[in-house]
Amino acid sequence: MSEKSKTKVNITSYRTLIRCSSNMKNQLQSFIILFILMLSVNFNASAQSEYTLSGYVKDQATGETLPFANIYVQDDVNKGTSTNAYGFFSLTLTKAEYKIVYSYLGYNDKIEIIDLSKDLVVNIEMTSGIELSDVIVTAKEANNNVEGTEMGTVEIPVDEIKFLPALLGEVDILKTLQLLPGVMSAGEGTSGFYVRGGGPDQNLVLLDEAVVYNSGHLLGFFSVFNADAIKNTTLIKGNMPASYGGRVSSVVDIQMKEGNMKNYSLEGGIGIIASRLTFQGPIQKNKSSFIISGRRTYGFDLAQPFLKGTNVEGTNYHFFDLNTKLNYRFSDKDRLYLSGYFGRDVLVYNLKSRDIFFRMPYGNATATLRWNHLFNDKLFMNVSAIYNDYDFSFEGGQSDFGVSVFSGVRDYNGKIDFDYYPSNKHELKFGVNYNYHRLTPNVANLVANDVEFNNELEAKFANETALYLQDNMKVSNKLTINAGLRYSLFTQLGPYISPFTGIAYEKGEPVITYQGLEPRASAKFTLSKDASVKAGVSLNNQYLHLVSNSANTLPTDVWVPSTELVKPQRGIQYGLGYFRNFKDNVFEASIETYYKDLKNQIDYRESYVQNPAFDVENDFVFGKGRSYGAEFFVRKNKGKFTGWVGYTLSRTEREFDEINNGETYPAKYDRTHDLSVVANFKLSNRWQFSGVYVFGTGNAFTPLRSFYLIEQNFQPRYGERNSARIDDYHRLDLSATFTPRGRDFEGYAGSWTFGVYNAYNRLNPFFIYYTTETENNLAAAQGTAIKVALFPVIPSITWNFKFNWKKIKEENE
Amino acid sequence: MNKSMNLELDQTKVLLLLLTMIIFHSCETEFVPEGTNLEPEIVVEGYIEAGDNTTPPFVFLTKSVSFFNEFDPSAIEDLFVHDAVVTVSDGDSEHSLNEYCLEEIPEPIRPLLIEALGFDPDSLNINLCVYLDLTGGLVGEIGKSYDLNIALPDGNVLTSTTTIPPHVPLLDLWFVKPAEEAPDSLLELRASISDADDRLDYYRYFTAVNGNAFRAPFQSVVDDAFFDGSEFEFPLPNAEFLEEDADFETFGLYQVGDTARIKWANMDEEHFEFWLTLEFNAVSQGPFSSYTQVETNIKGGLGIWGGYSISQYQIVVKE
Numbered sequence A: 001m002s003e004k005s006k007t008k009v010n011i012t013s014y015r016t017l018i019r020c021s022s023n024m025k026n027q028l029q030s031f032i033i034l035f036i037l038m039l040s041v042n043f044n045a046s047a048q049s050e051y052t053l054s055g056y057v058k059d060q061a062t063g064e065t066l067p068f069a070n071i072y073v074q075d076d077v078n079k080g081t082s083t084n085a086y087g088f089f090s091l092t093l094t095k096a097e098y099k100i101v102y103s104y105l106g107y108n109d110k111i112e113i114i115d116l117s118k119d120l121v122v123n124i125e126m127t128s129g130i131e132l133s134d135v136i137v138t139a140k141e142a143n144n145n146v147e148g149t150e151m152g153t154v155e156i157p158v159d160e161i162k163f164l165p166a167l168l169g170e171v172d173i174l175k176t177l178q179l180l181p182g183v184m185s186a187g188e189g190t191s192g193f194y195v196r197g198g199g200p201d202q203n204l205v206l207l208d209e210a211v212v213y214n215s216g217h218l219l220g221f222f223s224v225f226n227a228d229a230i231k232n233t234t235l236i237k238g239n240m241p242a243s244y245g246g247r248v249s250s251v252v253d254i255q256m257k258e259g260n261m262k263n264y265s266l267e268g269g270i271g272i273i274a275s276r277l278t279f280q281g282p283i284q285k286n287k288s289s290f291i292i293s294g295r296r297t298y299g300f301d302l303a304q305p306f307l308k309g310t311n312v313e314g315t316n317y318h319f320f321d322l323n324t325k326l327n328y329r330f331s332d333k334d335r336l337y338l339s340g341y342f343g344r345d346v347l348v349y350n351l352k353s354r355d356i357f358f359r360m361p362y363g364n365a366t367a368t369l370r371w372n373h374l375f376n377d378k379l380f381m382n383v384s385a386i387y388n389d390y391d392f393s394f395e396g397g398q399s400d401f402g403v404s405v406f407s408g409v410r411d412y413n414g415k416i417d418f419d420y421y422p423s424n425k426h427e428l429k430f431g432v433n434y435n436y437h438r439l440t441p442n443v444a445n446l447v448a449n450d451v452e453f454n455n456e457l458e459a460k461f462a463n464e465t466a467l468y469l470q471d472n473m474k475v476s477n478k479l480t481i482n483a484g485l486r487y488s489l490f491t492q493l494g495p496y497i498s499p500f501t502g503i504a505y506e507k508g509e510p511v512i513t514y515q516g517l518e519p520r521a522s523a524k525f526t527l528s529k530d531a532s533v534k535a536g537v538s539l540n541n542q543y544l545h546l547v548s549n550s551a552n553t554l555p556t557d558v559w560v561p562s563t564e565l566v567k568p569q570r571g572i573q574y575g576l577g578y579f580r581n582f583k584d585n586v587f588e589a590s591i592e593t594y595y596k597d598l599k600n601q602i603d604y605r606e607s608y609v610q611n612p613a614f615d616v617e618n619d620f621v622f623g624k625g626r627s628y629g630a631e632f633f634v635r636k637n638k639g640k641f642t643g644w645v646g647y648t649l650s651r652t653e654r655e656f657d658e659i660n661n662g663e664t665y666p667a668k669y670d671r672t673h674d675l676s677v678v679a680n681f682k683l684s685n686r687w688q689f690s691g692v693y694v695f696g697t698g699n700a701f702t703p704l705r706s707f708y709l710i711e712q713n714f715q716p717r718y719g720e721r722n723s724a725r726i727d728d729y730h731r732l733d734l735s736a737t738f739t740p741r742g743r744d745f746e747g748y749a750g751s752w753t754f755g756v757y758n759a760y761n762r763l764n765p766f767f768i769y770y771t772t773e774t775e776n777n778l779a780a781a782q783g784t785a786i787k788v789a790l791f792p793v794i795p796s797i798t799w800n801f802k803f804n805w806k807k808i809k810e811e812n813e
Numbered sequence B: 001m002n003k004s005m006n007l008e009l010d011q012t013k014v015l016l017l018l019l020t021m022i023i024f025h026s027c028e029t030e031f032v033p034e035g036t037n038l039e040p041e042i043v044v045e046g047y048i049e050a051g052d053n054t055t056p057p058f059v060f061l062t063k064s065v066s067f068f069n070e071f072d073p074s075a076i077e078d079l080f081v082h083d084a085v086v087t088v089s090d091g092d093s094e095h096s097l098n099e100y101c102l103e104e105i106p107e108p109i110r111p112l113l114i115e116a117l118g119f120d121p122d123s124l125n126i127n128l129c130v131y132l133d134l135t136g137g138l139v140g141e142i143g144k145s146y147d148l149n150i151a152l153p154d155g156n157v158l159t160s161t162t163t164i165p166p167h168v169p170l171l172d173l174w175f176v177k178p179a180e181e182a183p184d185s186l187l188e189l190r191a192s193i194s195d196a197d198d199r200l201d202y203y204r205y206f207t208a209v210n211g212n213a214f215r216a217p218f219q220s221v222v223d224d225a226f227f228d229g230s231e232f233e234f235p236l237p238n239a240e241f242l243e244e245d246a247d248f249e250t251f252g253l254y255q256v257g258d259t260a261r262i263k264w265a266n267m268d269e270e271h272f273e274f275w276l277t278l279e280f281n282a283v284s285q286g287p288f289s290s291y292t293q294v295e296t297n298i299k300g301g302l303g304i305w306g307g308y309s310i311s312q313y314q315i316v317v318k319e
Helices: A003-020 A026-045 A173-177 A299-307 A805-812 B002-024 B073-077 B109-116 B269-283
Strands: A050-059 A070-073 A076-082 A088-094 A096-103 A110-116 A120-126 A153-157 A183-185 A193-195 A203-207 A230-236 A250-256 A265-270 A274-284 A288-297 A316-329 A334-351 A356-376 A379-398 A401-423 A426-448 A451-454 A460-474 A479-493 A510-528 A531-542 A544-546 A559-561 A569-582 A587-604 A620-636 A641-656 A673-682 A687-696 A704-710 A713-718 A729-738 A748-757 A765-774 A781-789 A794-804 B027-031 B042-051 B058-063 B085-089 B094-101 B129-132 B145-151 B157-163 B170-176 B186-194 B202-209 B221-223 B231-235 B259-267 B302-316
Touching: A050 A110, A050 A401, A070 A088, A076 A088, A088 A096, A088 A401, A110 A120, A153 A173, A173 A230, A173 A250, A183 A687, A193 A203, A274 A316, A299 A316, A426 A559, A426 B231, A451 B231, A460 A559, A587 A641, A704 B042, A704 B058, A704 B302, A713 A765, A713 B269, A794 A805, B042 B145, B042 B157, B058 B145, B145 B302, B170 B259, B170 B302, B186 B259, B202 B269, B221 B269, B259 B269, B269 B302
Parallel strands: A050 A120, A203 A250, B042 B302, B157 B302
Antiparallel strands: A050 A088, A070 A076, A070 A096, A096 A110, A153 A230, A183 A193, A230 A250, A265 A274, A265 A794, A274 A288, A288 A316, A316 A334, A334 A356, A356 A379, A379 A401, A401 A426, A426 A451, A426 A460, A460 A479, A479 A510, A510 A531, A531 A569, A544 A559, A569 A587, A587 A620, A620 A641, A641 A673, A673 A687, A687 A729, A704 A713, A729 A748, A748 A794, A765 A781, A781 B027, B042 B058, B058 B129, B085 B094, B085 B145, B094 B129, B145 B157, B170 B186, B186 B231, B202 B221, B202 B259, B259 B302
């Protein structure tokens, strides 16, 4: 198929998209027309004799593919591309001899001279290792910071963060993201996060493409992502590409490791609260591999023998994660991946003297089956079938009385995505995504002396479909435009009985449909070889919602679909940034500004009382929000000393008719100043030191307005919403990693990590509360206001180990 | 019994937090919040009852107060609002509630009144003031609505309306041992009702032991969303043993040999919402909940003007 005819196909699909929405606005029309014009003009421009260099970029030691690695011509960084999420790239250039540079964060650059007089397929293997010298720069870097059209996008290979200090030594990818500008921690020690003033349900958290609906263990103090099983994390905090959708704020796209293609290895660690073990290796060398990785807490298990015979025998709490992945390469053109995640928190409480018990298990399960197919060296396809499930249940009771509550989300998801590289000037992505949701509200049962009652709430069902097309267009040497369009369609389905009209819908019958066109565009204009300006705009619709009444998302919070009452959330984000590199790209710096407008935001009404008898949507109120800010970021990626400084100045507001008398108020995640400093110093091959310092304006809270007397007790009455601030937050964490010379045998490598969380013991208030005590007959009364700090200085020690079979074998030989 | 379900879910969250706090040795510090400098609001607390041993209709009028550390009796006395003109209308006739401060009320009525207002007559040492109908001309009736009108000396007027709904009495009351392994000296009280069909019923209860005044437990209300129209059995924890910092092992139990009294009431929806939000607000501070704005049926102020239809029971604590 010629390039010309391909272009036609794409334009036709655009026309289909246009027809899909009858009430399109002028803005959208002009956007699409402009997009199509640019697309056709540029395609026609390409001629001459061109050849394609394509292939996979991999880690030499493990055979793991490297996503988002850069590939470019050394003398002309404009001629370049990057690998996709599966490590594949395709670069079409005019016939010539080139010096091609392959670069990936944390790996040594690789330079190859190629004679591109025919199409070439290569498999590039790169070696990891951090240069010990500050000054060695192997090649003129092509740098995504300046050269890419992405804005507000950060790649974090997990190996880069393993040395950072962590609470109780548990390396946590979500907590590392909080150290980036524009990303706020939801609270002390928690893995919950807010991005650019968006709520916690507005982040799309993906694990191998499966949505993770609850990413926290133990009230969110630990995330469900075991760092040992994770390869790469991409954070997109603004200008989401059209291939992502369904959330209005951000994407956290986490990829699991594929498994070592070359050797068996066993690695793990023993920490204060949890231990980890990962086993991986080839099934058939360089053809198929597996990985299985587990993590579990055990503190309370160890206490079980001591609880035996006591009043609370059997009381326990634990969480665990299990990640597995298999992959099989049928040929150079076909590869199959099967991955899964299963994690649980389980809390059990017994009190024998009152015949009280409860049990609360909750967690996620995901499964992803993917097929990568290469039609030719320019067209890559991925087909995915994804299942994911989050469920929460609670069972409790006292003697003859019992309650049980169940809630959850289950998705069946199918996707087809294409990456098409017609020329050096275009990188197209297009695809279709279908998702069937089943959302179970709090289904509650009550047993009183063998008689059963229930709240008669039923699961809700919905279809969510999306089509998208995007093109990364190199318009000139200075200007690159990434334009995309996503069309999303959401239908709530029966069985369902409308509480408004009384209509009973049959299984699969549509109840209500919402749809929307979601244009996305960003552009990069190069100012010099070290500097560029980027601008972007994106519109996103969100059809599933989670409303939380607490500081952090809790396992008890319930995801709900858009319904007759609940309208889809809608967000528009504008971004403008200046990107500059210094000292031959040793330092990357950027200033990004954003403005975000949010419609159909949801909160609980002010007099909300948690009541499992009713559908939560009865307690919702609807409003709007906006946020704006500036993010400053300087990062050093190379040398002995690496790290970054991120600072955000921002404001986030909400406005609801039924909250705060309709007046605008700061959102609970409004944080004026937010500073993170991350430093990592590799002293030698044996010692590495890291430090993290964070500072943030205190969280907004609703202060006490007054006390008033009812039935001889003083009751608290609250003032304007979020009109007061808790004390500013600041904290310093330190860690040192010691890697002894493991000369006993070559296959073994071990290290010790010593950490201190909150090194100068700052008592950051986690929450405040008020108490009143009234003596009998109003003889006297006392009021107290209390700040609670959760984490004082907390030391930790972790031992990590790794056995590598091949090296063991070589040693024996 | 969705209330008890809430309680257990809340306890789960609290338990998880406690767990975290124990693991990490969390630390509490007292502080003095900034003053709000806002005008005090007028707080109404008044009831009108129909049924067994009713208390005459009365209204407490107080002012809200900014955060305080310590209040002595005189500071509490200063909260009472005097010289208001308080009237209640049942649609047919209007009745005045006159202000009485307890010191003015002659023996032997005084101790009876103090007890009826929910205080202990032996140890009350502040001069409570209350707006009251002592003529006996105003008695609550099931099915009737009562309009409250309060004209304050400063010219402001507060109004409210409440209805006394039909009453659903307790069918039975009995004691059981809370668990096989529990000591014999403390028992759990069980009750049953036959809920009315096709009607929203809202319940509240109070307990008293021996000669003490009635008290409501900190979660005292429930609606019939779960058990509408059914015969339903449930525990009735003792308010005196239901402090917020109660011991898990003994909370809500009754001492063998004591005499327990139960006051069982029905309310209208606004009255129920007031207690529901007030009680939820009292226990839902901290990281798991933002504040709850307590509902009120008072126009121009805070608090409650509430009608109850009541029945009262007395039972000796024994298995």
